[in-house]
Amino acid sequence: MKMTGAQIIIETLIELGVTDVFGYPGGQAINIYEALYEKRDRIRHYLAAHEQGAAHAADGHFRASGKVGVVFATSGPGATNLVTGIATAMLDSVPMLAITGNVPRSLIGKDSFQEIDITGITLPITKHNYFINDIASLADSIREAYRIARSGRPGPVLIDVPKDIQMAQYDYEPQPIAPKFDNLHAAQADIALAAKMIDESERPYLYIGGGAIGAGIADEIAAFADKTDAVIGCSLMGISAVSTDCPRFLGMQGMHGRYASSMAQHNADLIVAIGVRFSDRATGNTAKYATKAKIIHIDIDFSEIRKNIGISLGIVGDVKDTFERIAALVQGGKRPKWMQFVDTLKETEASSAPQPDAMVPRNVLACINKAVTDDTVIATDVGQHQMWAAQYCRFNKTRKFVSSGGLGTMGFGMGAAIGAAVAAKERVVLITGDGSFGMNLNELATAVSYRTPLTIVLMNNGVLGMVRQWQTLFFKQHYSATTLGRKTDFVKLAEAFGAQGYRVSSIAEFEEVFQKAFAVDGPVLIECPIDKDEFVLPMLPPGGSMDDIITKAEVAK
Amino acid sequence: MSKFIIAVYVENKFGVLTRVTSMFTRRGFNIDALTVGETESPAYSRITISLSGDGYARDQLINQLRKLFNVRKVEILERGSSIDRELMLIKMKNSKDTRNDIMNAVSIFRGKIIDYSQDALCIEVTGDPEKIDAFIGVMKPIGIIEICRTGIVALERGSGSILNK
Numbered sequence: 001m002k003m004t005g006a007q008i009i010i011e012t013l014i015e016l017g018v019t020d021v022f023g024y025p026g027g028q029a030i031n032i033y034e035a036l037y038e039k040r041d042r043i044r045h046y047l048a049a050h051e052q053g054a055a056h057a058a059d060g061h062f063r064a065s066g067k068v069g070v071v072f073a074t075s076g077p078g079a080t081n082l083v084t085g086i087a088t089a090m091l092d093s094v095p096m097l098a099i100t101g102n103v104p105r106s107l108i109g110k111d112s113f114q115e116i117d118i119t120g121i122t123l124p125i126t127k128h129n130y131f132i133n134d135i136a137s138l139a140d141s142i143r144e145a146y147r148i149a150r151s152g153r154p155g156p157v158l159i160d161v162p163k164d165i166q167m168a169q170y171d172y173e174p175q176p177i178a179p180k181f182d183n184l185h186a187a188q189a190d191i192a193l194a195a196k197m198i199d200e201s202e203r204p205y206l207y208i209g210g211g212a213i214g215a216g217i218a219d220e221i222a223a224f225a226d227k228t229d230a231v232i233g234c235s236l237m238g239i240s241a242v243s244t245d246c247p248r249f250l251g252m253q254g255m256h257g258r259y260a261s262s263m264a265q266h267n268a269d270l271i272v273a274i275g276v277r278f279s280d281r282a283t284g285n286t287a288k289y290a291t292k293a294k295i296i297h298i299d300i301d302f303s304e305i306r307k308n309i310g311i312s313l314g315i316v317g318d319v320k321d322t323f324e325r326i327a328a329l330v331q332g333g334k335r336p337k338w339m340q341f342v343d344t345l346k347e348t349e350a351s352s353a354p355q356p357d358a359m360v361p362r363n364v365l366a367c368i369n370k371a372v373t374d375d376t377v378i379a380t381d382v383g384q385h386q387m388w389a390a391q392y393c394r395f396n397k398t399r400k401f402v403s404s405g406g407l408g409t410m411g412f413g414m415g416a417a418i419g420a421a422v423a424a425k426e427r428v429v430l431i432t433g434d435g436s437f438g439m440n441l442n443e444l445a446t447a448v449s450y451r452t453p454l455t456i457v458l459m460n461n462g463v464l465g466m467v468r469q470w471q472t473l474f475f476k477q478h479y480s481a482t483t484l485g486r487k488t489d490f491v492k493l494a495e496a497f498g499a500q501g502y503r504v505s506s507i508a509e510f511e512e513v514f515q516k517a518f519a520v521d522g523p524v525l526i527e528c529p530i531d532k533d534e535f536v537l538p539m540l541p542p543g544g545s546m547d548d549i550i551t552k553a554e555v556a557k
Numbered sequence: 558m559s560k561f562i563i564a565v566y567v568e569n570k571f572g573v574l575t576r577v578t579s580m581f582t583r584r585g586f587n588i589d590a591l592t593v594g595e596t597e598s599p600a601y602s603r604i605t606i607s608l609s610g611d612g613y614a615r616d617q618l619i620n621q622l623r624k625l626f627n628v629r630k631v632e633i634l635e636r637g638s639s640i641d642r643e644l645m646l647i648k649m650k651n652s653k654d655t656r657n658d659i660m661n662a663v664s665i666f667r668g669k670i671i672d673y674s675q676d677a678l679c680i681e682v683t684g685d686p687e688k689i690d691a692f693i694g695v696m697k698p699i700g701i702i703e704i705c706r707t708g709i710v711a712l713e714r715g716s717g718s719i720l721n722k
Contacts, residue, residue: 123576124583128626133571148626303620306613 006031006166022054026074028101031166049442055085056415065423076114087125091406095154104164127155151181153301186317195329201270204230210237211275215320227332233261240395254282256387260345266546278308288545361388369394381413381436384465411439427453447523448498461530494525566630590708641711650700
């Protein structure tokens with residue numbers, strides 16, 4: 001059937017099962033939006049306030065649903081505004097299709113109005129990208145992009161389509177969705193060796209990351225830990241891969257990891273790392289990282305093996321397949337001494353709980369934990385509030401924690417939470433801070449327009465708390481450019497956007513307002529005052545090891 | 558630090574060389590030389606990279622190359638089992654006092670004089686990079702005007718093709 005390039009783009013997306021796209025129109029995307037209009041009953045478009053928000057929404061949509069996120073933008077500034085969103089997706093292995101319009105080919109290379117080389121700009125932050133030079137390759141390029149985005153280790157792919165190609169006519173024939181590229185099948189000898197190493201270990205620690213979420217092996221990991229008396233810890237990206245209620249789950253490890261989790265890892269004699277990449281925020285000083293442990297590293301991406309850290313055994317393969325095959329070979333056994341040691345760590349950790357009614361982040365999060373269901377998605381921005389959420393939020397199902405890990409993108413939260421709400425079709429909670437929220441609060445307009453069920457919990461301490469914490473600890477309390485001194489009235493701000501806003505001053509009040517928000521049709525903002533010197537603890541100093549762990553604020557000051 | 562030669566088959570498409578070199582920049586690889594050209598198949602170009610580094614740098618470079626979508630094949634060409642060549646054009650000052658020294662060196666290094674004028678002569682030398690370096694060493698005291706080197710091209714010895722490996 002003859003179609004325009006713009007129609008081919010929309011038809012191909014429908015063919016690939018895309019139902020929701022996020023974006024922002026413009027001069028060089030207008031034909032795509034015309035084709036979208038014709039198919040508005042098949043594919044729903046969400047107009048963001050800014051392309052960055054749209055890109056984060058596509059990202060959040062994937063994190064909550066597992067479906068490839070799609071974002072549209074026009075040429076020039078539309079395309080460059082996607083950059084932070086694409087880089088965020090790249091660093092966290094989020095599959096995304098970014099489709100941009102560009103000036104007609106006759107105007108390429110002439111510094112035409114709103115012309116930008118977006119394939120050049122996004123080269124290092126995409127898994128692959130395309131500049132469409134020939135309408136004959138348009139549909140297949142989109143199909144291939146979709147396939148690349150979701151195969152192996154997922155990632156974003158950008159497709160730049162000049163306007164004359166959007167307008168040209170070409171035959172379109174629907175195709176079945178191509179399967180993912182073959183996943184690597186780990187060698188049986190490595191599987192057997194891993195099983196042997198696990199059985200011979202005395203203090204096994206399962207270290208799980210984002211790769212375990214994609215694999216969907218929460219129950220298998222929990223059962224494996226039971227069988228072997230192993231404990232489970234995770235990276236930031238691994239949160240919600242295993243139920244936080246699982247008694248063997250110790251939580252996040254690393255720079256701001258839970259005490260018991262980081263300490264158990266430090267003392268383990270075997271770390272089984274599943275779908276993680278040993279980021280510097282997770283390991284601290286690699287020379288002093290887990291020196292007592294052998295490490296088995298399982299990952300789909302061969303280039304992660306021995307990239308950041310020396311290991312004993314690297315197994316490249318599909319995480320689910322590899323893990324299940326190892327689990328089948330492991331004999332299992334009881335390790336009472338290890339369990340006893342871990343229990344002591346847990347007791348030490350429990351003794352640091354705050355007064356139950358104090359207006360502190362941990363108590364706010366405890367209220368949220370009580371009020372939400374297992375299906376609630378919790379999104380965050382980046383900073384102290386994010387680390388508190390990572391430490392204390394409860395998750396019982398996979399894909400419920402939406403947070404920017406690798407790039408650490410302040411301003412991620414609003415867009416991502418909206419995208420997650422579109423996917424989840426139920427109320428999403430965004431935990432944010434006044435710094436991060438200030439970066440992309442324009443998306444409150446989007447949430448109001450679409451009556452997005454979104455509860456924004458704004459922890460307001462009036463400072464850029466994470467940087468301030470470093471300044472307190474390592475820069476002689478020189479609070480350079482971290483004291484905001486703003487006069488923003490967040491309640492009025494929410495109301496000005498057409499949302500509901502509340503300011504609470506006690507935990508009891510927060511509990512009541514947070515509960516009430518569930519009945520609201522649309523976004524609700526709840527501002528919680530937080531002390532500016534509240535610390536994220538424990539903390540490993542940058543480049544430090546577990547020997548340098550800071551667990552008490554008094555010591556810190 | 559040792560020297561490595563890596564041969565890469567890439568799809569013969571617009572922008573592929575940029576993808577490869579952009580990755581080097583992003584990952585902080587320091588490349589000694591890089592050549593690219595057509596191959597026996599119109600579908601592929603061959604890139605030859607020489608790099609000095611330790612085993613970690615070599616493994617990282619290979620892994621990151623293999624991750625690029627348009628890269629079809631990456632192979633290390635080991636010194637003993639491969640042949641490598643480089644071509645250099647070098648322009649020298651031509652004077653009565655030095656002409657004989659230059660001519661002798663060109664003959665010993667099996668070079669060719671490819672351009673001759675009153676005050677300059679241009680020489681073509683082919684060989685492995687060490688031979689080229691040695692020739693430059695001989696020419697330096699005489700007075701070099703300009704040098705242009707192609708960078709290494711290399712093939713495995715024997716009847717195989719790395720594409721079919």
